[in-house]
Amino acid sequence: MTDTATRPTRTAVTGAWADGDLTPLNGNEAFKQADDALNVRQRIIDVYAKEGFASIPSDDLRGRFRWMGLYTQRQEGIDGGQTATLAPEELDAEFFMMRVRSDGGILTTEQLRTIGALSTEFARDTADISDRQNIQLHWIRIEDVPAIWERLDAVGLHTLEACGDAPRVIIGSPVAGIAADEIIDGTWAIEEIRRTYIGSPEFSNLPRKFKTAISGSPALDVVHEINDVSFVGVNHPELGPGFDLWVGGGLSVNPIFARRLGAFVTLEQVPQVWAGVIGIFRDYGYRRLRNRARLKFLMSDWGPEKFRRILQDEYLGYALPDGPEPVTPPDGHRDHVGIHKQKDGKVWVGTAPIAGRVSGSTLTAVADLAESYGSFRVRLTPHQKFLVLDVEEADAPALAERLAAHDLIAQPSVYRRNALACTGIEFCKLGLTETKARARTVVVALERRRPEMDVPFGIHVNGCPNACARTQVGDIGLKGMVQRDENDELQEVFQVHLGGALGINPTLARKTRALKVTAEDLPDYIDRVAGHYLEQRAEGESFAAWAHRADEDDLR
Known part of the structure; x- marks a missing residue:
C-alpha cells in the first residue's frame, strides 16, 4: 500500500490493515477476526433458537448478533444512573431489538403488512421508523428469530448487516423515481450495491459501521453531510446527470461534516466507487481504538485530495472527472411530508408520526388503506416519516384523513x-x-x-x-x-x-x-x-x- 515507508510506526498507533499487521488490538477486533460475523446466522437457526437465550456465548450475543440486525434489549427497571456501571450481562434482557433492513426506504404494501404481522405476533405490537429508513421491532425472543426470518425472506426482506461493523442500510430519496424535479434516480445503484455487497465477506469486517446515502433529489433529502459516503445528484455541464461524491461525515461525540472530493460519478460507476470508498475504510481505517475507528477520522487526517488520489490509484484504476457542487435548495423541509404531485400525474401522501413511533397494527392498517386507494408502494424517510405513493390526486384528501386516524398526519405542526x-x-x-x-x-x-x-x-x-x-x-x-x-x-x-x-x-x-x-x-x-x-x-x-x-x- 502507499506511503508505508514514511509511516513505519503507524500500525502501533492505529491498527490499520494497510500497514501489513492484522493483529487484533481490542476485543471487538479479536472476535471479528476469530470468526466472520456472518457465520452466526446458521448458529442462531441450528443452536440458539432451539437451546434458548442461556446457550448464547458473549461474543455472539453482544458481538456477532449485530450483523444479523439484533441487539440485546435493556432489562426493564434499570435506571439511567446504572447504564455505565452495570456489567453487560446485568443490562441484558432476554429479548432483542430487531432491525428490518429497507434500503432506500422502499417497501411494498405486502412487505409492510408482513412487518406489521410480525410485530403483532412476536414483538408486542412495537415498531419504530428509524432515521435510517429501517423499522425496528422490540421484545423479540431468540426462539422466534428463524420463523421471523423465513417470513421476511418470503417477501424479499432481511435483517442482514442492519447493525454491526458492516455496511448499514443504504438511505435513499424516498421519492426516487417519482419526483418531477428529480435530477437522477439512484435506485438502481442502491439495489446493485445491496445485491452485490451486502452479506459479502469482502466487507463484513470493517473498523466500525459504514453509512451510505444515495439521492438524486434536489431537496438534498438524505442528510449527505453526516454519512460516511454520499452520492448527491448533480448535473454536469458536459456529462449530464450524475452524482457528486462526499466522504467522511458522522456525528456522535465527535461531530464532523463530510467533505466533497470534487469528483463526478455516473450512475453506472456508483457501485464500483462505493466499493472503493468502503475498501479504503476496511484497509486504512483505524482499528486500535473504537472511538477513533469511524471513517471521518481517516478523512480528517488525509483530507479530500489524498483520499481521492488513493481511491483512484489503488481502488478504481482510473481518474474520476471533476464535477460541480450540488445546488443547495432554500432552507426548509427535506422530508416530503404533505400531498405532492408525482411525475406520472398521481400524488404521494407524506405523513409524520411523532419521532417515528408507530406500531405493528398501524403498519398493517396502512398497508390495507394504501391498497384500498390503489397504491402498492410505501416509503420510509431518513426523517422518521412515512409516505404512501401512487395515489390518485382526487383521492389524496380522503386518504390523508384516514391516515390521520392512525396518528399519521399529512399536515402536521412544525413541531411534529x-x-x-x-x-x-x-x-x-x-x-x-x-x-x-x-x-x-x-x-x-x-x-x-x-x-x-x-x-x-x-x-x-x-x-x-x-x-x-x-x-x-x-x-x-x-x-x-x-x-x-x-x-x-x-x-x-x-x-x-x-x-x-x-x-x-x-x-x-x-x-x-x-x-x-x-x-x-x-x-x-x-x-x-x-x-x-x-x-x-x-x-x-x-x-x-x-x-x-x-x-x-x-x-x-
Whole structure:
C-alpha cells in the first residue's frame, strides 16, 4: 500500500490493515477476526433458537448478533444512573431489538403488512421508523428469530448487516423515481450495491459501521453531510446527470461534516466507487481504538485530495472527472411530508408520526388503506416519516384523513414534523433517559402553547451522547443525562444544543455554558426560547441563525 515507508510506526498507533499487521488490538477486533460475523446466522437457526437465550456465548450475543440486525434489549427497571456501571450481562434482557433492513426506504404494501404481522405476533405490537429508513421491532425472543426470518425472506426482506461493523442500510430519496424535479434516480445503484455487497465477506469486517446515502433529489433529502459516503445528484455541464461524491461525515461525540472530493460519478460507476470508498475504510481505517475507528477520522487526517488520489490509484484504476457542487435548495423541509404531485400525474401522501413511533397494527392498517386507494408502494424517510405513493390526486384528501386516524398526519405542526427521537432508555442499553414519550409530550405541549411558529423547528431528543437522533444538527438538540437533585434523587436532565442545521449553511449546534434542563421542564423551556426567537428574529432569519447570535440569557 502507499506511503508505508514514511509511516513505519503507524500500525502501533492505529491498527490499520494497510500497514501489513492484522493483529487484533481490542476485543471487538479479536472476535471479528476469530470468526466472520456472518457465520452466526446458521448458529442462531441450528443452536440458539432451539437451546434458548442461556446457550448464547458473549461474543455472539453482544458481538456477532449485530450483523444479523439484533441487539440485546435493556432489562426493564434499570435506571439511567446504572447504564455505565452495570456489567453487560446485568443490562441484558432476554429479548432483542430487531432491525428490518429497507434500503432506500422502499417497501411494498405486502412487505409492510408482513412487518406489521410480525410485530403483532412476536414483538408486542412495537415498531419504530428509524432515521435510517429501517423499522425496528422490540421484545423479540431468540426462539422466534428463524420463523421471523423465513417470513421476511418470503417477501424479499432481511435483517442482514442492519447493525454491526458492516455496511448499514443504504438511505435513499424516498421519492426516487417519482419526483418531477428529480435530477437522477439512484435506485438502481442502491439495489446493485445491496445485491452485490451486502452479506459479502469482502466487507463484513470493517473498523466500525459504514453509512451510505444515495439521492438524486434536489431537496438534498438524505442528510449527505453526516454519512460516511454520499452520492448527491448533480448535473454536469458536459456529462449530464450524475452524482457528486462526499466522504467522511458522522456525528456522535465527535461531530464532523463530510467533505466533497470534487469528483463526478455516473450512475453506472456508483457501485464500483462505493466499493472503493468502503475498501479504503476496511484497509486504512483505524482499528486500535473504537472511538477513533469511524471513517471521518481517516478523512480528517488525509483530507479530500489524498483520499481521492488513493481511491483512484489503488481502488478504481482510473481518474474520476471533476464535477460541480450540488445546488443547495432554500432552507426548509427535506422530508416530503404533505400531498405532492408525482411525475406520472398521481400524488404521494407524506405523513409524520411523532419521532417515528408507530406500531405493528398501524403498519398493517396502512398497508390495507394504501391498497384500498390503489397504491402498492410505501416509503420510509431518513426523517422518521412515512409516505404512501401512487395515489390518485382526487383521492389524496380522503386518504390523508384516514391516515390521520392512525396518528399519521399529512399536515402536521412544525413541531411534529421536525421531531426526531432515538430509542432511548425504554429499550436501549446505552440509554440514560426516556426519549419517544418525551418527544410526544413536548410536541403536544408546544402545539397547544405556541401554534404561531411558522418556520421549520426541529427538536431532536437523544437518550445518550451518541447522537442517533442527530443532536448537534437540530434547531434544539437534547442530549440525555442523569444527575442527583437536591434530595439526592436521580433525575433525567438534558444538555441543550441550539442552532444546529443542515442545508444551505451546515452548522453544528451551539452549546451554552452549563445549560441543562430537567425532563419535566422541557416544554416550558422550549416554549420560552421559541418565544424569544419569534420576538427577536430578523426578516427571513431561521431559528438556527438566531440561536448563534442570541444573547445567552435569551437561550436560557
